[in-house]
Amino acid sequence: MTASASLSVQVPVLETQRLILREPRLADFDAYADFAASPRAGFVGGPMDRMQAWSRFAASTGHWILRGFGLWTIEDKATGAVAGRAGLIAHEGWPETELGWQIHDGFEGRGYAHEAAMAARSHACHVMGLPPMISLIAPANTRSRRLAERMGAVIERESELLGQPCLIYRHPAEAA
Template sequence: MRFRFDLPEMMTERLHLRPMTMEDWPAYRVMMASDRVRFMGGPWEDDQIWGWFCHDIALWHLYGHGALMIERLEDGVTVGQVGLNAGPKFPETELGWFLYDGFEGQGYITEAAGAFRDWVFANLPFESVVSYVDENNKASARVAERLGAVVDPDAERPDPEDIVYRHVRP
């Protein structure tokens, strides 16, 4: 199956969700090499980080979904990323997110992930998607819960310690 389309962009009250560009690489690289990604299996080395960066972009062409960067409308600053993950590492299609250092506690991820989830259910044939959350990542668990996702104890998981939150089509 081949997907050819313009990548989506979304606006919320405070945010612009947009496709990734090479200008995103430096900040993405710093994030993925830092302790901030300890709940995602990192930190990683440059070659692994490049693989994740390309993965986030390539998914759009392979699966018809992928990742979008999150920019604040007020100043154009990129604060993080939201997207759907798929492929061999993910037993199910995952709604995932991360936030760059210094932007915590402002509701950006909940706002962006909610908008992206709504786009997914309006435009793609999924009846549900999951969020894999490390059992020690309380902040991401709170985001999943604010989005209305519920714990699915029977779902397959990439890491046996992950908690799987299920987002269901309304």
């Protein structure tokens, strides 16, 4: 591919009452790098330096081209601020498609993760036709465990991911 050639994919935009789930943009990187450097990223491979964060950000953006789905950027409608990411993950070595979420500092406790994850799950089921997904959650990640349970997911089994213990939560099928 030459420098002038480009790949593109149409990332669907999902809207909820308070959020816009949209494509990742280069302008989102600083907010992601701040998240990745913080203790909040401890359950997703962090904290990490800016170069490691760039690799993760670029890989998750490329996920849309390689898989046709990925993590949406969560934008707060009221302020336009980047509040986190949520969506579908199927990295090499994953047991199956995962529904995941990350909320940035200052946006927790508002129900944004729930609102975004439910929108992503509904899109995956009703538009993409995916079967009930899983969420891979570290046993100590009590906030994500509570969110998965609030969404109706149940622990299917204990497993290991990238050498770390994890719980595989199974999400329920959504009604048509």
